[in-house]
Amino acid sequence: MLHALKEFFDHLTTSEPELAPAQQVQLATAVLLVEVMRADAGKTQAERQAVLALLQQRFALQGPALAQLVAQAEQSAEQAYDYHRFTASINDHCSQPQKLEIIESMWQVAYADAQLGAHEHQVISKIADLLYVTHGEYIGAKMRAKEAAGLV
Template identity: 55%
Template sequence: MFQTLKDLFDSFTQPTPSQSPAERAHTVQLATAVLLVEVVRFDASMDDAERTTVVAALRSKFALSDDELARLLELAVTTSQTAYDYQRFTSSLNEHFTQDQKIQLVEAMWQVAYADARLDENEMHTISKVAGLLHVTHGEYIAAKMRAKETALL
């Protein structure tokens, strides 16, 4: 189902207006997954609670099988390790997501950050940076954070 890793990298660096709907869907799925993975990038490793939260967020957003979710997560981790900025991911989401979908993504990022029961400064910075690039207002950002915190029962 997923394109080769090189094709996906190329789709971010050389977007073509003639992308098929399936290619656009893959680009959006990968961009979403990478941003969720970026939240835990500075941890030594992604623990089970964080992995479960990332997979749950992707499952609720996209109609993918368990195998497809596992491959998407693996690809997102690999892509995240070589990512030098967030712009190439957020620009795709700005083009294809509604404001509500962007807020939901920011909330999902907060859920991932709270999943291991400790909030790291790097996690907060990453989410803040991505929220800005997604044009999520400060009020929407704080509301998403509060909802995620309530869900995490912290």
């Protein structure tokens, strides 16, 4: 028991290498997209492909760099106990239009399999609040993503 506590506190105090702001935003965005994918109990290949395509388009990443970002995002998402670390990075380094693009991208992942799960909706709603996205902006992003998916 004491050994487990020591490991826990050691893990908390070890510092990860500091990422540049652009890398922080890339990782934070990737984690949020992965979280939408993870929220769907029946996570599909369509959602995974949407995550890859959105990250490739947004950050001009390809091949190994894209695969590494997604792997790191999946690991960070599994280890995270809340979204604050990721949303704080986005709030610190992104404009309001950039935040809206992230929320719209999250909706695109959710709609990639043509089904919106309740947990996906909940995750996006919570993150939109943490990014200070208004309800009107949130609904607008949702409708644009739904239309882009051909579900309107």
